[in-house]
Amino acid sequence: MSTLVIDHLNKSYGSLRALRDMTFDVRAGEIFGFVGSNGAGKTTTMRIMLGVLAADSGQVRWDGVALDLETRRRVGYMPEERGLYPKMKVGEQLAYLARLHGMSPAEATAATEYWTDRLGVGARRGDNVEKLSLGNQQRVQLAAALVHSPDILVLDEPFSGLDPVAVDVMSAVLRERADAGVPVIFSSHQLDLVERLCDRVGIVRAGQMEALGTIEELRTTDRPRWLLDVAADPAAVRAWAAALPEATASAVPGRPGAVVVELADDAAGTEQRLLAGALELGAVREFAPVRPTLTDLFRHVVSAADGDAPPPDGDPRPGRARAEVAA
Structure with missing residues (x-):
């Protein structure tokens, strides 16, 4: 199975050094917790993975090959700030995003119905996103990351604003995806949840990885x-x-x-x-x-x-x- 490798990423904004030789990997079938203070470099790293930002140096590889536009079509990304069209209906929006990833109309519709039902927002497919609660918008945002059956999941603060029931649903979905062989990386400030859910954890400070391992290894x-x-x-x-x-x-x-x-x-x-x-x-x-x-x-x-x-x-x-x- 393939591994997502983040290899010595460096990124600066003028005099600000955002990433300093950021290096780690996310293995197939594992959930990786990416934690650090605000401004530590987590979101910058994720945006470089997606090609939203370009690194000054370093590389992101999947299956031994540098990620390119075609490979990134196989990534499911959930940004920290919701990237949904607020005046577009939930179902239409998810089907549209699935089509952008190459799915047929029938495949896109079926995937939209499956994931909205699985995440508890099936009854809201006909509603505009702006009419949903923040928690339900978060569920739809996760559905947008999953609707095209990605080979990699990159999630920035996916549990933000969720009630305990929604947290349980989302946790179960992430574990299911990992059990299917998908490498899952997510950032979160909810460290008790990270400790409970993740197979390995990386702690970031000032743009570099400071501690990395399983919970058992880190606690020894x-x-x-x-x-x-x-x-x-x-x-x-x-x-x-x-x-x-x-x-x-x-x-x-x-x-x-x-x-x-x-x-x-x-x-x-x-x-x-x-x-x-x-x-x-x-x-x-x-x-x-x-x-x-x-x-x-x-x-x-x-x-x-x-x-x-x-x-x-x-x-x-x-x-x-x-x-x-x-x-």
């Missing part, structure tokens, strides 16, 4: 941290944790018997010795690894330029979702 640290909640005198728990060799410990606000212990390494059996020591103090109510979320990682990467970024160690305070505290 050299110094494992463990949350221990022991049914014992809090002072005794803190004293025991402070005396641990080759480890550092910190109290957990609002949880008197809980500490987070950071180990010097991840040698086999270290966590079991830690648990055994805690059990000598009292019953262990909770013992779980503390790992950074994508939000923690994002904050760390984005703040790194200021020189004051704390390590992305997670946050085991009460009320935090367990999925964000433990693996």
Whole structure:
């Protein structure tokens, strides 16, 4: 199966360096999350993929060949700002866009009906786009990206403005497309959604890729941290944790018997010795690894330029979702 390769893209606007050797790939059958602050270079990268902008240097390749006009006809693109004709009917517009991609009238009509029904706007095919809610316009915009059965999907903030039900529908559609072998790349500021949906993630800052990998890879640290909640005198728990060799410990606000212990390494059996020591103090109510979320990682990467970024160690305070505290 084919891979979309973004190879050392550079782009400047006068003195502003928008992209700096931007390099990554999106593999067939995977969903790739492209995240970064506003102005980090995500949209510029996507527009270069589509040929809307020209790179100063670098290349975008599909199946080993540089993308050209013919190849880009096989890409489904969803811009961050809606690119629909507001006074045109939904069904007519989608069929028209499908025809532009080479589909016959019958194929275009069938695809329009399928995707509007699949995305929950089938009843609005006869309405002008401007009469739709922002969420339904977003669904129609996704239908426009899908109507010609693209081989590649490039989506800029596709979940913006959607309610939870629409998010679930769109997530399912993207997973279906990926399972069919389509490489899917999307940008989003909804990092919990990116963490849940994506196979790999790239974190961008100041026009260059700063972190890249699976969620599991990005969350792995050299110094494992463990949350221990022991049914014992809090002072005794803190004293025991402070005396641990080759480890550092910190109290957990609002949880008197809980500490987070950071180990010097991840040698086999270290966590079991830690648990055994805690059990000598009292019953262990909770013992779980503390790992950074994508939000923690994002904050760390984005703040790194200021020189004051704390390590992305997670946050085991009460009320935090367990999925964000433990693996």
